Amino acid sequence: MKQKLSLYFVMGSVDCMKDPLAVLDEAIEGGITMFQFREKGKGALTGVAKYRLAEKLFERCLAHNIPFIVNDDVDLALALQADGIHVGQEDEAAERVRDRIGNKYLGVSVHNLTEVKKALAAHADYVGLGPIFPTVSKDDAKQACGLTMIEHIRAHEKHVPLVAIGGITEQTAEQVIKAGADGIAVISAICRAEHICEQTKRLYEIVMRTKQEG
Ligand SMILES: Nc1nc(C(F)(F)F)ncc1COP(=O)(O)OP(=O)(O)O
């Protein structure tokens, strides 16, 4: 799990400046290790259009053996036979989601140590901690918790697979891993890059080098 969390690309059509399939193809070429389909916000696709895009993105991930995770929508995850689902504190309760999805990956958003312990009690496979820094990708994001929350959680839960999210860039990725995250989750750092493949490669190299340094 920890290896898969290294460079976790989160995306929906709303985040893309061009065809989401082209964006994902370039990000896969650049070395992402996990993908989350997060179709929400102003102008997000719904219904059949959302399903069709998810299907095509999933095909790309399958072809490259990259875990495909669906955000929020458990029904969609089950209908697609996705590799997993990611839910937040306001989504369907993690315990209930675990019952519905069997042994697929279950990710839970957390903002503090209490929520980490609750997620582990619900048999989550990983936690997504954030926003670490202010984010442009989530209009109802909570206050940024900073690197100290990563350090605090890691000090109390040494082994929990933890990916950090929220405003993480090429400039801050190293300190996020050094603080104790097993990986970084990014939306705009990849979606808004001039050259998506090259940007992804740089993020990948920073994360893997910093993880190896221990
Ligand atoms: N989508 C997410 N992915 C992660 C990841 F694990 F990838 F780091 N962490 C946190 C979130 C936030 O999840 P949530 O709080 O439900 O808000 P939203 O549904 O708007 O994303």
Ligand SMILES: [Mg+2]
């Ligand atoms: Mg959610």
